[in-house]
Amino acid sequence: MQGYIININRAKNEDLIITILSKENLQTVYRFYGARHGVINLGFKIDYELENSLKSSIPRLRDVLHLGFKWLNDRNRLRAWQDFISLFYQHLKQTQELEPFYFQLVDEAAHKWDKQNPKRIAIEIYTKILHYxxxxxxxxxxxxxxxxxxxxxxxIRGYLPTHKECSHTYSINRNSMFELYQNSSSLFLTDKEIDRLWYVLLEGL
Ligand SMILES: [Zn+2]
Incomplete structure (x- = not known):
């Protein structure tokens, strides 16, 4: 199986409880601390197996292989990625079964995360989610x-449109915003407008 680590919680003895976004579902799994494990980090794409245990209702993570991206070495891109992917945990944590849509979108974003300003990629992906x-x-x-x-x-949050006088926040060119709404394209938005939209996005999906 393959998936993205969208949340990590520490358990006792350095064990971890990990939530993975895969094609069909959101899986919460247990990873025992041990020398033979590779490094696991928020946002990583992994290939893995699950082992059901009699002692616990949470399956155990095993045979983990990290599927890396070159941009992981870029500290700023990695941080933006982790901020972005954490939003999916908050948004989806109540669900178990998922349409492949979410995994595919995240995968699409990961593959082009170093091709342009990652905030633009995230914002475009987010409008696809809103549309979906x-x-x-x-x-x-x-x-x-x-x-x-x-x-x-x-x-404002949820990319809801308002008057500048009503929400008292930084305003965005209407035509550029409608291009984003309609075609999920950030092409006409300035970097300052992108910063504002990124900030709103971090409030939650
Ligand atoms: Zn108004």
Whole structure:
């Protein structure tokens, strides 16, 4: 099996409880501390086997192989990746069975994480999630006051559009934002706008 480590909790004696996003589900597994294990880190893609144990309801992780990406050596990209992938844990932790959609999106992001500004990749991926989950608000209406938005828009959590005067946050060019909404493309957004959208994204998926 293959999956991404989206959460790590320490248990007793340096053992770890790990949550893995795989194609079909979210799996919580146990990893015993031991010399023969390779390094495991948040965000890593791994190939692994599971072993069910009589003593515990949580399967045990074994035969772990780290499937590395070159950008893991880039400290800033790695940190952005870990911030991004942690969001999936918060978003999906109540679910067990999953559509392959989430794994495929994360995999798509990982394969191009060093090809451009990773914040852009994350933001584009996020609008695909919103679209998939039917949460993308493309109508030109302020979420806070219900009135039409005539000028630039300000974005709040869930990428909901608002008037700048209603949410008092940094505003974004309306056409550039609609290009993101409609085509999941960040092409027309400035780096400052991307920073704002990244900041909003870190509040949660
Ligand atoms: Zn408003």
């Amino acid at each position: 989950e039917g949460r993308l608000h493309v109508e030109n209406i302020c979420f806070l006051c219900g009135e039409k938005i005539e000028s630039d828009i300000s974005i």
